[in-house]
Amino acid sequence: MHQLFTLFLLFLKIGAVMFGGHYAMIPILRHDVIARGWIGEKEFLDLWAISESTPGPTALNAATYVGYKIQGLPGAVVATLGVVMVPFLVMLVVAAGVRKYYDHFVVQSVLYGLRGAIIALVVSALISIVTGVYKELNAWQAGTTGAITIVALLLVVFLKQNPLVALGLSALLGLGLGFLGLWG
DSSP states (O other), rough: OOHHHHHHHHHHHHHTOOOOSSSHHHHHHHHHHHHTTTSOOOHHHHHHHHHHHHSSSSHHHHHHHHHHHHHEEEEEEEHHHHHHHHHHHHHHHHHHHHHTTTTHHHHHHHHHHHHHHHHHHHHHHHHHHHHHHHHHHHHHHHHHHHHHHHHHHIIIIIIIOHHHHHHHHHHHHHHHHEEEETOO
C-alpha cells in the first residue's frame, strides 16, 4: 500500500510540473525512477521508446508502464491517475479563464513568457535522451542510430511524412539490422 501511495504522489508531482508537454517530464521522471532503483538507465530509454511509439499520450504510457512494473495493475492505475489529475484540473480552470480573458495583456504576457521556459524544458529532455542513448552504444551502433535519426528527421521535417511512417521505417530498419546481427 505504501508503494502505491508513493507511485501516486510521484506521478501527481510529475503531472503538476508537466508544462510543455510530455517531453518536459523526461528529466524529472528519469531522475525519480532511477534514483529509487525502480528502473535502470537502459530500461528508461527503452520505456521512453515504447511510450513514444504506442498509441496515447507519452506521459500516460510512461506512467502506466512504471506503475505496472512496480505494483502490477493497481500500480498502473494509480500512476496513470496521478499523472493526469493535476493537468486535468488545471486545464479546466485555465480553459475557463483563458476563454474569458485571452486577449488581456496579463494573460498574453504570461503566455509569451512561458514559451521560453517550455523550449528550455523540451531541449533539456532532448539532451537527456540523446546523451542517454549514446552512452550505451559502441561506435557502429552510435553511427547507425545517428543515421536512422537523420533519415527519420528528414522524412518528418523536410519531406513532411507522417511521423508514423518514420517510426515504422525506423523499427523495420532496426529489426533488419538486428536479424543481421549488427546491433551487438
